[in-house]
Amino acid sequence: xxxxxxxxxxxxxxxxxxxxxxxxxxxxxxxxxxxxxxxxxxxxxxxxxxxxxxxxxxxxxxxxxxxxxxxxxxxxxxxxxxxxxxxxxxxxxxxxxxxxxxxxxxxxxxxxxxxxxx
Amino acid sequence: xxxxxxxxxxxxxxxxxxxxxxxxxxxxxxxxxxxxxxxxxxxxxxxxxxxxxxxxxxxxxxxxxxxxxxxxxxxxxxxxxxxxxxxxxxxxxxxxxxxxxxxxxxxxxxxxxxxxxxxxxxxxxxxxxxxxxxxxxxxxxxxxxxxxxxxxxxxxxxxxxxxxxxxxxxxxx
Numbered sequence: 001x002x003x004x005x006x007x008x009x010x011x012x013x014x015x016x017x018x019x020x021x022x023x024x025x026x027x028x029x030x031x032x033x034x035x036x037x038x039x040x041x042x043x044x045x046x047x048x049x050x051x052x053x054x055x056x057x058x059x060x061x062x063x064x065x066x067x068x069x070x071x072x073x074x075x076x077x078x079x080x081x082x083x084x085x086x087x088x089x090x091x092x093x094x095x096x097x098x099x100x101x102x103x104x105x106x107x108x109x110x111x112x113x114x115x116x117x118x
Numbered sequence: 119x120x121x122x123x124x125x126x127x128x129x130x131x132x133x134x135x136x137x138x139x140x141x142x143x144x145x146x147x148x149x150x151x152x153x154x155x156x157x158x159x160x161x162x163x164x165x166x167x168x169x170x171x172x173x174x175x176x177x178x179x180x181x182x183x184x185x186x187x188x189x190x191x192x193x194x195x196x197x198x199x200x201x202x203x204x205x206x207x208x209x210x211x212x213x214x215x216x217x218x219x220x221x222x223x224x225x226x227x228x229x230x231x232x233x234x235x236x237x238x239x240x241x242x243x244x245x246x247x248x249x250x251x252x253x254x255x256x257x258x259x260x261x262x263x264x265x266x267x268x269x270x271x272x273x274x275x276x277x278x279x280x281x282x283x284x285x286x287x288x289x290x291x
Contacts, residue, residue: 016195023202031252032211035240036198042235043195063141077234077241084242084252098211 002054009051016044028095030087038080042072128161135160168224174276183274187232194237201254212256213242216249216264220271225279229271236267 023036046069053065135157143149201208220226230241230249238258243250253260272280 016199019195019199019202023198026202026207028207028209031240031242032209032254035238035252035254036202038234038240039191039194039237040198040202043191060141060144064144067138067141073235074231077231080234081230081241081243084240088242094213095209095211097209098213 002057006051006055009047009054013044013047013049013051016040016047018044020044029098030092031084032095034080034084038076042076045069045072131161131164132157176274176276179273179275183270186270187235190236194235197237197254208255210255210257212253214251214253214256214260215245216251216261218247218249219265219268219281220279221281222275222277222279225271225275228274229268232267232271233264236263239264 017040020036020039020041023040024033027033027036049065049069053062056062136153139149139153139157143153218226218229220229230244233239233241233249233251238254239260240252240254241249242252251260251264268280
């Protein structure tokens, strides 16, 4: 039974990690790619760690897996925020279908929101 | 350090950081020559970055928040799966500003991190009392969803951290 749960968690975890990588390739701009990296990436790694904890069923390993998940949850959104912010201030272009960009009006950076960009 | 440091705060930090070190090193006794300075450094950084502000946590609120978070982070992952696999790339992204209703910094940090991990929203910058959010799909009620997350975050803290009757465009100062 434990092995079935572990297998399911590991397969699901790898699927989400794969999707995070696929999103990196397919999605059109930096900020949208960060969505895939933070959400699917964290979930994938988290599920694999929970699977590991299930497989060994030891207190020490479970606690370490929980610590690793906590650090992932704390660091992934902060990293995504900083990358998104850096992309914004260095005028990385947004996808051409992106709607409003209220920030650009304020800073008059231009270039970031480019309707003609293909 | 002229700032006041309460004893319970200090004891809690010592327990948290030594506990973390102990777990990570599998309790190896010969790791403490590195571990003790690391714990002291962590307490020092913690004190200077997040001065003790007596943010009081509500256990019930915290458990409710964790359950809410787990449920929606799975939904969030599925959402990314759907968008990344679909050949038509179903995206309708936008940069939107969201006026923060949370007042305490601890609550704001929690909110900003949660926003990035829940479906369709990613916090990109903070402008005073406004959070700049990148939404994957503006067809969804983004503002309503953010309001709900904010209420959940506010429930984690015992002291009131939410501005009531908040009017958009009027920042608290």
